[in-house]
Amino acid sequence: xxxxxxxxxxxxxxxxxxxxxxxxxxxxxxxxxxxxxxxxxxxxxxxxxxxxxxxxxxxxxxxxxxxxxxxxxxxxxxxxxxxxxxxxxxxxxxxxxxxxxxxxxxxxxxxxxxxxxxxxxxxx
Numbered sequence: 001x002x003x004x005x006x007x008x009x010x011x012x013x014x015x016x017x018x019x020x021x022x023x024x025x026x027x028x029x030x031x032x033x034x035x036x037x038x039x040x041x042x043x044x045x046x047x048x049x050x051x052x053x054x055x056x057x058x059x060x061x062x063x064x065x066x067x068x069x070x071x072x073x074x075x076x077x078x079x080x081x082x083x084x085x086x087x088x089x090x091x092x093x094x095x096x097x098x099x100x101x102x103x104x105x106x107x108x109x110x111x112x113x114x115x116x117x118x119x120x121x122x123x124x
Contacts (some may be wrong), residue, residue, distance in 0.1 A: 002113040006096045009118030010084055015045035018120060020081040022096030033099040034079045035111060036070060038092035038120075045108065051079060053102035061106075069075040076116065082090070086122045 008020040022034065035050040049070035053059045058070055067086075072079040079096065097111035105111065 002098060004096050004098055004113050004115035006094060006115040006118040009094060009120045011121045011123065014086060014088055014122055014124050016086050016122070017082070017084045018086065020083070020094055020096075020118060020120075022079045022081075022115060024077055024096075024098050031102050033101055033103050033105050033110075034070075034072065035097045035099070035105060036068075036081045037080075037095045037097060037108065038090075039095070039117075040089075040092040044094075047106045047108070049081060050104040050106060053106050057104045058075075059104045059106060073080075083120070088122045088124045090120060090122050092120060094120050 003025045006022050031053040032051050036048040037045050039045040047061050049060045051070045055072045067084050071083040095117045096115045098113040099105050099110050100112045
């Protein structure tokens with residue numbers, strides 16, 4: 001059974017940085033596309049970033065392009081989301097997801113396994 005666990009969330013002031021980690025167990029991460037999403041209170045879950053199984057391809061939502069960076073370390077079965085220049089509107093629960101394919105995917109239904117989420121709160 002595949003399990004996905006996020007970590008690294010917390011409270012940070014506006015303009016600060018956080019790095020989220022996502023560890024997947026139950027199968028090797030390498031070869032599978034992974035993604036980050038978030039859900040703010042009262043809003044739908046939205047796509048943030050995705051990375052291909054090899055790490056050669058990435059895509060970002062316009063709202064985070066230039067501020068967030070997705071990366072992966074397949075030797076550690078872990079992906080990361082480096083978040084810089086954080087804004088209060090980035091406050092949300094952040095989710096990591098693992099797909100069944102090797103590409104980059106921006107739609108939620110492409111992802112088969114989801115973590116429980118980690119809270120990120122950005123104070124003004």
